[in-house]
Amino acid sequence: MRLIAFDPSYRTTGFAVVESGGNLITHGIIRTSGDDDCSKFSSLFDDVQTLCTKYHVERGMVEKPPSFSYRRSTNSDGKPLNFAAIQKNSQATAVILSALGQMRIKVVESHAHQWKLCYGKNLGKRDMIALAKRSFPGLKDKKISDHEAEAICMALLNS
Numbered sequence: 001m002r003l004i005a006f007d008p009s010y011r012t013t014g015f016a017v018v019e020s021g022g023n024l025i026t027h028g029i030i031r032t033s034g035d036d037d038c039s040k041f042s043s044l045f046d047d048v049q050t051l052c053t054k055y056h057v058e059r060g061m062v063e064k065p066p067s068f069s070y071r072r073s074t075n076s077d078g079k080p081l082n083f084a085a086i087q088k089n090s091q092a093t094a095v096i097l098s099a100l101g102q103m104r105i106k107v108v109e110s111h112a113h114q115w116k117l118c119y120g121k122n123l124g125k126r127d128m129i130a131l132a133k134r135s136f137p138g139l140k141d142k143k144i145s146d147h148e149a150e151a152i153c154m155a156l157l158n159s
Contacts, residue, residue: 002018003058005061006060008095010040010092014146027148030048041095044099052099061107097109123153
């Protein structure tokens with residue numbers, strides 16, 4: 001069985017596909033395209049479905065933000081997210097859930113920061129990248145983003 005995990009974001013969404021037993025099939029980033037929200041979310045929807053079809057995915061996992069803390073939630077530069085950014089991240093989550101639902105892929109929702117506690121502590125970005133590289137030695141010399149690492153760790157936890 002194959003599972004795809006997503007770390008949703010408005011501009012860059014991390015994903016990872018694993019097989020039962022923890023074999024990493026692929027990972028990467030979906031970069032939304034378009035000039036407006038409608039175009040960006042439409043491209044995200046299409047890309048999610050393309051990945052699921054290409055890799056014969058049977059289950060999905062989406063990090064679902066139950067709520068955000070302005071202190072904890074930051075962008076790639078470490079600056080706090082504003083309300084508009086938080087809203088768009090939540091909308092990206094809904095788009096991914098819709099794409100998976102339309103394909104009748106069973107979804108496991110994982111609340112933000114809750115799943116990380118399964119690893120013994122609330123993992124930060126560097127911790128997740130290190131964990132992903134330790135879990136899959138083939139990643140050791142590759143540069144991976146925190147979005148990819150988060151999706152890889154979520155997928156590994158549920159494989």
